[in-house]
Amino acid sequence: MPQLKETARVTMDKFASDTRCHTNPQVSCGNCRLNSICLPISLHIDDIDKLDDIIQRSRPLQKGDYLYRANDEFVSVFAVRSGTVKAINITNDGQEQVTGFYLPGEIVGMDGLATNRHTNSAIALETTAVCEIPFTRLEELSIKIPSLQRHFFQLMSKEITSDQQLITLLSKNSAEERVAALLVSISSRNQRRQLSSTAFRLPMSRADIGNYLGLTVETVSRVLSRFQKQGVLTVDKKEIEIVELGKLQAVANPIGF
Amino acid sequence: MSAAFESHATRAASGSYPSPALLNQSPWPTPRAADSDRSLNIAPLAICINIPLQARGAELPPALAGALGREIASQPHNLRQRPVSQLMWRNPFNDFGLGDLTATMHQLGSHFRLLPGDSHEYCAEVDIFQTTEEQVALLKGLGFNQLLVTLPPAALSSKLDDVAPVLTQRIRALRDYGFASIGIKLVYGFHAQKPHQLRHLIDTIIHLQFERVYLCDALEDYHWDPLATACANSSELQDHFTLLFNALRNNGYRVLGNDCFVLPKDQLAVAQRHYRLRRTLLNYNASNAADLLGLGPGAYGQLGRTYQRNEPDPQTYCHKVGNGESPVIGSYSLDEQGQLLRLVIDQLLCYHRLDITYMESRYKLHLMPLLRQSIRRLASELSSGSHALVQFKDRACMHLPPIGILHLRAICDALVMEGLLDQHKTTSTDTSERYTKQ
Structure with a gap:
């Protein structure tokens, strides 16, 4: 009997662990293991639910699937939940240029912010799950939750910084x-x-x-x-x-x- | 006037020269609307965002980024529609994080016409000892194409020997980011600065081929710093300035005013050669910006003939902006004579020459008597011949030889003083009779 109890506890723990897992598409921001590096890091526990309300979680992308393509209208940014995404740009002579790799917890898609159109395409490098965050709703929410806006700009600054560091890296x-x-x-x-x-x-x-x-x-x-x-x-x-x-x-x- | 005048005979002449208070000899009265609020104007605009340096380590209010954002958003529509061809952000990382800087630039871009590509002059002034590689990368990514590096007062005064190696390493790393221009603000006049140390530092600066070198007077730029209280006496001050002036000129730098040195390939040097150099209270530009909007605590603005200044204390600034009040604490409009004097002085600072015939016919002036009187007065103060300071060519044009450029501040001061004295003498009669052909 004690052995059964132990097995049940282990199973329950495993279940609890699985429901918290960021690979589970049903997991909410409050329970996601990546919330300490993704957008919710900036939020009070009460506000995480507000963010969670605007987030859309769809089925995972398969290797080679496009998340968005260059020149698509900029509607959302995406938090990588599992897997890896690469961003690519097509150069003037038609060559593909990889411009970045996005790992779980990182935000992809901010390249569309300035012109309202994506300048890059984003492709899944392996089976990849993302949380889609509609930007207009994120902006509305940022007005109500200033810390979210601050964190978003921190992420954006990181993105800009790494872009520039890449350019420097490649040039020299x-x-x-x-x-x-x-x-x-x-x-x-x-x-x-x-x-x-x-x-x-x-x-x-x-x-x-x-x-x-x-x-x-x-x-x-x-x-x-x-x-x-x-x-x-x-x-x-x-x-x-x-x-x-x-x-x-x-x-x-x-x-x- | 003479003792003070003599002691300032060889001083930097750019920056905020001439101050509106000097031109109008009056304290700044209460704020009033600037000229450009009145009419449609799509001329290029310069913007200076000032984060006060004296607050380093002394708690800038946490609300500063928000207050700056609100000040940006509160600017009138007719300013927002003007293309921003020049942007200077002083000390952007003094209490601003990377995210704050990005958010503020986003806000600036949302409310003003920031220009893409390299068609602008967007410069950040940063302390080279404090700035990190991430900060530099972010500045480049946000569209800044120029950097102006400063050295901390401690390094410039007592530890001058230690500066060169660090400066060399950091500037080489900065070059990798591909800024169109990297300048350095070299503050001279600390008592502890020894001539041989200054010579060593200027050798390093020349070797590193800074596109721009700005000489600044310690007493004017670091008056808030305890180190600046140990400033050099006036004779040392002149020696330091002359040493730096000669070293830079002799090593191929072109001089603008008498304290801004640029490599011949720099866009400011090209603009000077092509007679399209402009200047505002901020500094020189090659992008045709004649108006300056100042944002942030203590920022100065110059819109048309109106000068204005923001509240310098960061706490009070935040409080005012937070309450929806204007942070401008004083503004002043130049009178007609002040405007004409500014025109003449701008010509001398930008080109070291004055086309007397053109100025007289364009602005209906009798310039010659004012010029001769001012130079004669200055020459007697300096115990030198007036012909050494300036050269007249057929009464049509006045040129400044190198000695005249060195004394440019004094020449401009003399013009201002003579203009004011003359105005004073003729107030009971008709000023316009003497200076304007009606």
Whole structure:
């Protein structure tokens, strides 16, 4: 009998844990594990429900599905609940340029804010669930909840900052510095989500990494092998383990501030 | 006048020169509507957002970002429709977070016609020792294409030797962000500054090829700082200024006024060569902005012939704006003579020359007597020949040689003083008889 009770408790815990899981499309903002890094972070517990009321959760996107396309009308921003999204831009000569990767808890779609049309397209890199936040309703809510507006602009500033840092990275830095900067970025973003900052699976392909960093696939692979030989990290296909995070950070930002 | 005048003979002549109070010799009266409130005007506009430096570490009110937003939103419609060709944000990170800055820029963009691309001059003034890489990236992403870096007073006074290595490293990192222009505000005149240290610093600045170098008087710019109380005496002040002036000129910089130095390729230098340089109380610009809207605590504005100033105390500023009141604490309109003097002085500051024939015919002036009298008076004060300070060419044009440019502040002061004295002498008769051909 005691054994049965224990089994029931474990099952109940598991159930409780599953209902809190951000991958569950039914989970509300108040229960979502990502609420400490997503929009609700700024909100009082009473206000989280107000935000929850405007959020739309639809079925997950499959790998390769578009979340929105360039030139679509800007209606909503999206919080990634699970999976990964890449943002791409089509250059003047018709080439695809990856402009960003969005991990769980991050907001995608703010590129449409300035002109009311999205300048990029967003594509799921794997099975991905998102929360859709209609922007007009978010603005209305921001007037009632100033802390939400503040947090939204903080997210926006982060987005602008990382865009500029990418442009700088691409214009000046060596292949090693570029790859190191991306790995350090994923590491610190994982840490914010309370995941391991030193062992993770790269959600994107080598081709996407190369495209994002302005390098060929071969160069990305060569740089990763070089880091492995130097003992900075170990690589097993998409699995990365950073052995010397300090060294990687130093490579990523050689003449920074 | 002579002792004070002599001590200020070689001083910086840009920034807020000439102040409306000097031109009108009167304290600022109560606020009144600015000129540009009255009529349709779509000329380019300059905006300066001022976050007071003296409040660093001394608790700016938390409501400042909100108050600034409300001041932006409360501006009249006829200002909002004008293209903002120049924007200066002083000390944006002094108590403002990245999100606050983004929100304020969003608000500014929602209420004013901010210009895209590089067709504008949007500059942020930041302390190079305090600013982080994220902050710089954000400024670039928000559309700022120029940076003006400052050095903290402590570094400029007692730790001048330590500045060069840090400055070199940081400016190299800043260059990666692709700003069209990076300038430096070099404050001189601290008592602890030794000439050899200043020479070393200016060598570093020249080596780093700052597009713009602004010389600022410690007493004028850092009067609120305890370090500035230990300012150099007037003789040291002149020596420091002359040393910096000569070093920059001899290393290829073009001078605007006598305290703004620009590389020949910089857009201000190009504008000067093409006679399309403009200036406001803020500084020079190449984007045809002649009016300045000041926002934030202590900001100055210059709209048409009207000058105005905001409440300088951040707490009071926030309180006023929060209550829906205007933060403007004083405004002044130049009279006709003040406007003409400003025109003449602007020409001298921008181009170091004055087309006397043009000015006389365009504005119906008798300029020559005023110029000769002012220069003669100044030459006697300085114990030098008036021909050394200025050169007249066929009574049609006045040029400033290098020594005249060095003494530009004194020349402008002399013009203002002579104009005022003359006005005073002739108030009982007819001023317009002497200065305007009716």
